[in-house]
């Protein structure tokens with residue numbers, strides 16, 4: 001656990017609902033939320049309260065609605081979970097939570113001729129938000145390919161209404177670490193040969209396998225591939241950095 005040093009935005013939980021058996025949507029509100037400026041794919045560091053202070057955990061922004069003043073996160077509930085999962089499992093309406101100002105690592109390249117989205121359940125949070133923004137900005141004209149992986153059909157992350165769905169594959173009880181199921185699904189995709197932008201968000205070793213496949217087997221330039229590692233085996237607090 002660490003203690004506050006930098007200012008965080010104070011928010012309160014407005015709504016909670018389960019979007020799958022293993023993913024909880026948590027809507028936050030607060031005086032700063034309507035004024036946030038962020039790009040699709042952005043994330044926040046949430047300061048998860050605990051007995052001795054707080055733990056920092058990173059969550060992608062599923063939706064930001066300045067009009068209603070909502071900042072919506074989708075948090076995966078997994079068995080190995082630490083403070084983030086514990087918070088999401090026990091969170092209640094009106095609970096307070098500090099979030100640090102949004103940052104962006106992965107976002108849409110509007111100039112690409114086509115777009116390739118690849119991710120696991122937690123990666124689907126930023127990627128589907130980006131894909132929905134692209135659908136809106138291009139009025140449905142963007143050429144989109146991709147595939148997502150979940151453990152089972154019931155864990156497929158629901159998309160934004162009105163956006164044509166991308167396919168999902170299922171790993172069953174196999175590990176999501178260095179997932180051969182997602183790699184095979186990507187190897188099977190029929191893609192245009194040039195001019196694309198790829199967006200990969202998943203477990204760290206899976207990201208590496210997928211990136212290597214695109215570069216070595218498909219001849220993609222490294223610059224055309226945007227990668228956001230979401231989590232890594234046995235690395236609590238992955239990606240949150242220091243306070």
Ligand SMILES: Cc1cc2nc3c(=O)[nH]c(=O)nc-3n(C[C@H](O)[C@H](O)[C@H](O)COP(=O)(O)OP(=O)(O)OC[C@H]3O[C@@H](n4cnc5c(N)ncnc54)[C@H](O)[C@@H]3O)c2cc1C
Pocket residue numbers: 043057058059060061074075076077078079080081082083084085086105122125126176228229230231232233234235236237238239240
């Ligand atoms: C840029 C970025 C964006 C992210 N966006 C989201 C998001 O939108 N939604 C979301 O749910 N998470 C997201 N994450 C992951 C999130 O920050 C936490 O890592 C995750 O919630 C686990 O936190 P925890 O405190 O429960 O477990 P930790 O204390 O961080 O880890 C405990 C154990 O759980 C394992 N673990 C962590 N995640 C998973 C997983 N998905 N499946 C299986 N085992 C796991 C770890 O390897 C570790 O062994 C994001 C991470 C990054 C870096």
